[in-house]
Amino acid sequence: MSIAVRRATVQDAAAYARIMGDPGVYPGLMQMPYTSEELWRARLVENSAPGKTDLPLAAELDGAVVGAAGLHPAGISPRRRHVLLLGISVLPEAQGHGVGSALMAALCDYADRWAGVLRIELGVYTDNARAIGLYKKFGFEIEGTLRGYAMRDGQFADTFAMARLHPNQPRIGGA
Numbered sequence: 001m002s003i004a005v006r007r008a009t010v011q012d013a014a015a016y017a018r019i020m021g022d023p024g025v026y027p028g029l030m031q032m033p034y035t036s037e038e039l040w041r042a043r044l045v046e047n048s049a050p051g052k053t054d055l056p057l058a059a060e061l062d063g064a065v066v067g068a069a070g071l072h073p074a075g076i077s078p079r080r081r082h083v084l085l086l087g088i089s090v091l092p093e094a095q096g097h098g099v100g101s102a103l104m105a106a107l108c109d110y111a112d113r114w115a116g117v118l119r120i121e122l123g124v125y126t127d128n129a130r131a132i133g134l135y136k137k138f139g140f141e142i143e144g145t146l147r148g149y150a151m152r153d154g155q156f157a158d159t160f161a162m163a164r165l166h167p168n169q170p171r172i173g174g175a
Ligand SMILES: CC(C)(COP(=O)(O)OP(=O)(O)OC[C@H]1O[C@@H](n2cnc3c(N)ncnc32)[C@H](O)[C@@H]1OP(=O)(O)O)[C@@H](O)C(=O)NCCC(=O)NCCS
Pocket: 024, 025, 026, 028, 029, 088, 089, 090, 091, 094, 095, 096, 097, 098, 099, 100, 101, 102, 122, 123, 124, 125, 128, 129, 130, 131, 132, 133, 134, 137
């Protein structure tokens, strides 16, 4: 099986809607039911506007888009410019083949080597063992528990706040 990771474009709106609208995916995210291609087209257009620093990625497994992931600014305050927020999702039928790992490797490389980021943050439901395992594999640590953080399928669900600090903070290079 071949995995390719690339920047997502507006042409990926249908694939994004398929992934984020999958009942095996959106309960694990902060997404809502009844998403649509139009909604994702608008978001992808917005993300690619000049000056935007969001990084939306798409992952292809044997040529079909099965994964989506991204890094996003943590807010507008200049004091949080060293932080990016991470999101990731893979279609259920494509999980367990390394697509999530390929996306995480690309996001961490981008943050560490190109974006000058110190800290990557994310939230994950405390019972999402697969995602927590994936994040730990890439150096993320649990920093705390947020009780009743989000409504999920009729219940207020707890989440972990996880973060990864740059493993080898850059210095001034050259002679
Ligand atoms: C989390 C998710 C992105 C993982 O994607 P994936 O393509 O299955 O990931 P991979 O195949 O690369 O597996 C990644 C790692 O997950 C971990 N993992 C997998 N199953 C696990 C389990 N049952 N328990 C603990 N860790 C597990 C392992 O560390 C594994 O790496 P390894 O195979 O090298 O040991 C995917 O399950 C998903 O999209 N879930 C639904 C949406 C979601 O919950 N997103 C996260 C929101 S915070």
